[in-house]
Amino acid sequence: MSTDNARIRELSSQAYKYGFVSDLESDAAPRGLNEDVIRLISAKKNEPQWLLDWRLKAFRHWLTMREPSWQNVHYEPIDYQDIIYYSAPKPKTPGPKSLDEVDPQLREMFGKLGISLAEQERLTGVAVDAVVDSVSVATTFKHKLAEVGVIFCSFSEAVQNHPELVRKYLGSVVPYSDNFFATLNSAVFSDGSFCYVPKGVRCPMELSTYFRINAADTGQFERTLIVAEEGAYVSYLEGCTAPMRDNNQLHAAVVELVALDNAQIKYATVQNWYPGDAQGRGGIFNFVTKRGKCAGAHSKISWTQVETGSAITWKYPGVILQGDYSVGEFYSVALTANYQQADTGTKMIHIGRHTRSTILSKGISAGHGQNTYRGLVKIQKGATGARNHTQCDSLLLGSQCGAHTFPYVEVKNPSAQVEHEASTSKISDEQLFYCRQRGIREEDAVPMIVNGFCREVLKELPMEFAVEAQKLLGVSLEGCVG
């Protein structure tokens, strides 16, 4: 770190050259991180001064922080000065206004992933805000949403068009100083999604964003902010894929959700970043901070995640249950195969009275995969009558993998009831025998049993995602069975 600091000092002592990179052929920031890079990102995006100040504050704080080491994952140290913090795909036609104007190459890429925008639009009525390498290139259904007053746009657009909302809620759930990766994100975040559902509005369709890491060696630093005002409802889907790359790529996203009185937010993720090859080379490092705040009474936030990708997953979607009678939910399926490592779980912070939370986590380990559930249930002093139920089950496939459970329970109110249950087992010979006896091959029986194991979580997903998630589980388990 000291050499980094020396280098940072050296770079920052240079005269500030505004926009010095805009001459470059590719529309990317130079490798490495310093205040100039942050100023460049901010300038590229034409951001107001307060946002630049916020980024710089985060960056200065980040310099004082140490990378966390408590998680149960192992990886080569990340050189934060060897990352390109900003890259934008060069638009052939500037500012596409409809799907037809989107670069056909990009559309082809989405087509390969089976998530063609056109199809999504036609078949499912899902509005997709596609994010490719940090810049939102296409947004659909925006106008339809605008009719009911829902704002759904890229984060950069929100900064331009609705700065008062962004300023009010940015960092209100995940402050810039929250943790090493969130702070890094706060300093360098490039783009993401913004969603605002005004008072009493039920968002008429499922919102969706696809993230995809495209160029090599570019860290992806997304920032998503969803605000549901009093009595509003929104359901948001996020799907992630990344093409094959040899080098490990860093992904450090931040998602903030705010639910006011009687509001409800459902947030679902299907994460399928490149997990590395069978020898454990390459793959995405996924260090994500996701947190929701039930700020109002009777509000509800629900996280559903299917994590099948990434070489390393470090992710704890949490809910701050501040409003009285608010509800937090967490449903998770995490699968690690080959040399994947996942350290994931949730945090439920009960502050308000009669707050309730449910945690249901299913971990599947295969090959050399290491799967860790790490959860915190915290009942603060004022959380009278708080309830929590946690269940985490692990399934082990193969003798080289590992399943770990680290639940933390902190209770400071005697009227709270907190329950935790966990089990770990392998697929029993009886189950396999039963399937084979009925003519189902072992290769088919195992994914079938795994799907059954995950059913309670998958049923929380919207139907088309549940089907995709089931397929993903099957694909990820290929070659791990037998």
Place this chain on the structure above:
Amino acid sequence: MTAFLAGLEPRIDARHPAWLQALRHAALQWVAEHGFPTARDEAWKYTRVAPILEIPFQLAEPGPRWSAAQVEALVGDYGGPCLVFFNGYFDAGLSELDGLPPGIEVSHLAPQLLADSGALEGLFGHAFQTRPQAFTALNTALAEEGALVRIPAGTTVETPIHLVFLAAAGVAPQVMHTRVLVQMGAGSRATLVESHAGIEGEVYFSNAVSEVVLEADAALEHYKVQNESRAAFHVALLSVRQAEGSAFTGHSWALGAALARQEVRVVLEGPGAQVALNGLYLPRGVQHLDNQTTIEHLAPRCTSRELYKGVVDDRGHGVFDGRIIVRPGAMKTDASQTIKTLLLSATAQANTQPRLEILADDVKCAHGAAVGQLDEQAVFYLRSRGLPEAQARSLLTFAFVSELLERIGPAPLRAHVEQLVTAQLRGLEVAA
């Protein structure tokens, strides 16, 4: 820190065998390099050692003698062999070693350490060498006295062996580092009771390490009754190694001390070994009682069972951290862990962490944890039968802990512990 350690260096006795001197220097060196745990250490997240380090503890001096009646009132008498230590010094007068079956060795450690030609090295050094930690290291560097129990193969000791560690008043706050070494020969059976107690209100620091080795098919029932002064500090490690087919049952009663941290570490090294850990902690007032257990399954077909219960009252703080590790190759492991905590007051605090780390696939592991209060329906039921509310609550609280009391084998010990537990829970009627 350096000055503190430099002051301890000359305490290493040159008359000790070379291996012990080398080990002690290494242990002090370790503390000098690594220091004491801080809040940054995940394992010490909920327990601060600062209150211990703030007090300038002096190594204990022998205290005034007590009468046998005083000792019995404090720790009970179970009719078997008994070793009594005052401030960490052996008291031959109060100890009772008559009537031991032949071949069984129950003795105090100091002379054995002086005369040792290396036989004790593996036992004494194991805890520090395998998983060093500041307090274990200090004990390794400074423990001169304690108990040595060796049961030869095939022998059964019927009556409980009682080890009593007492803290008498000192001029300045004192620290005592005591050590218990237990070697159970193949097929042997015994019951061991460790009592830790002191004069109420005295400030002292008891840093105890017990090392237990069970050879094939040996069985040991181990009881630990921690009833230190409510102003004292107690840090303890119980390290157990089990060979094929052996069975270890541990019972821990954490009642006393302002701050206590009791760690139990069991390694199942041989196939088919069994372990059961039971524990109860009852923090009240401003007591902070921390329990750490680790059960490591190294060999196939081992079974582990764990039941810990906590009742937290007043401004008490109860911590439980239980780890079950299943290493690759430990197939057919059957492990289960249950932790239940009862919170009785608005200012009570409980932290519970049941952890599973599983690296083998053919296993059956489960854990359950619950934190809550008394069942209001049960309270209502008792009240509808005419019991006053306070009495109903105290009855239900006692029922909650009695599951553990019932697991105590020797009747006099059960009666003694029950008396201590009742005393600790007394006043509930007022609090409720």
